[in-house]
Amino acid sequence: MSTTYLTGHYTPVVDELTSSKLVVEGTLPPELSGRLIRNSHNPKPGVTPTHWFKGSGMVHGLRLRDGKAEWYRNRWVHTPALDGAPYMTDRGPDLTASTAGTHVIEHAGRLLALCESNLPFELTPGLDTVGAYDFGGKLTTAMTAHPKEDPLTGELHFFGSSPFPPFLTYHVASAKGDILFSSEVPGATAALKHDFAITTNHVVFLEMSVTFDPDEHSGIPYGWSDAQQPRIGVMPRGAGGAARTTWFDIAPGCALHLANAYEDERGRIVVEGPCVDRSGWRRSWNFWTGRTDEPGAESAAGSHLRRWTVDPVAKRVTEEQIDDLVVEFPTINDDFTGREHRFHYAVSFPDDHGIGNHGVVKYDRMTGARQIHHVGTGQLPSEAVFVPVAGAPDADEDGGYLLTVVSDLNRDASRLLVLDASDVAGAPVATVHLPRRVPATIHGSWVPDGDTDG
16 A cells, blocks of 8 residues: 555645735735635645555645735644544444535525534634534534535535435524525435535436445445446425435446536536546555555546536436546536526646646536646646635626635745636736645635625
């Protein structure tokens, strides 16, 4: 076993740092008044996790205001797992023993670090750990790392999944942060459920070819199964919707992240996101666990953008690959969550985990055009977070900026790029130089001023 997953762009940092008055090239737009907060796995010095996903979570924050980059800071999320507490106890799983290293969101004034197998952990505006958060005792399951906030109601939709019954529990919290209802979803299985989607009238779950595997000993008990029937579950929104969930068979694959879903003019449900085949999944899993690739593994295996169109009346799903570029971490203008979007963005991986010329990609679903902002050899951009221009009309979907943190192995440094979302391939609007190289992070959020203090 090797530890390549702790090298290169994924090399952990060894301490916590606070730095102020960062150097800015160009002009930071006035709309950027808030904090970009990103999360990822960063084991403590001397700790080698059996899987990269088992490394303790660390959040990185960048404060922007009045055209200035006021501070950068990074903090470990202080959960029991950070100090070596086991996830399983004699009484069953400890939902507080979290890495809290997958995502970080803000909802109802609370900043939450997320890991899908545990409770969320609340953070202060300055990124210090408050503790496990269970919505006033109403959350008794794990919480997905990919909740969805309805842009019209402010409600937070999320789920808890488990390899053991109950396999899937759906939750909705109000805009004020109170859980309104929780429902077990019938018909779900032990298949991995990392992301999901909402539409105006439905909730969409994907159960694909990766499922619980008791023989997987990396600490993340999932593996590819040719026997697992991939499915899309469509559930009507609302407190009684779970009992009316319908499952539709689809082709093999694994989609960890979805760009969006919506209902078209014919009432069909359209879902899009990157999807890997069996070879792509196993190459990726081997990297994250330090295993050697299987003989014959394809070097070009990776995730390609796929579209599923569910016809509830005809009771069938059509599928198509809509691009041949290897991409991951899709994002959109979140104001279009659950309704038809024209644009979405992703990170391109031309050579998977190597040092090639990665980039930020923009897809125009109306024209089929694709733009790429290449960051250069030896550099890896983070998931691009969209920040809208204040007061932009609804039709101006790409009126805003994309924020991405680039890990640069050439200089052992990192920088924040601010890209014009309407011209992704153009020169950055602004660049903020960070005081250290930020390891490759997974997911993050923009928290505008007024949502939390700080």
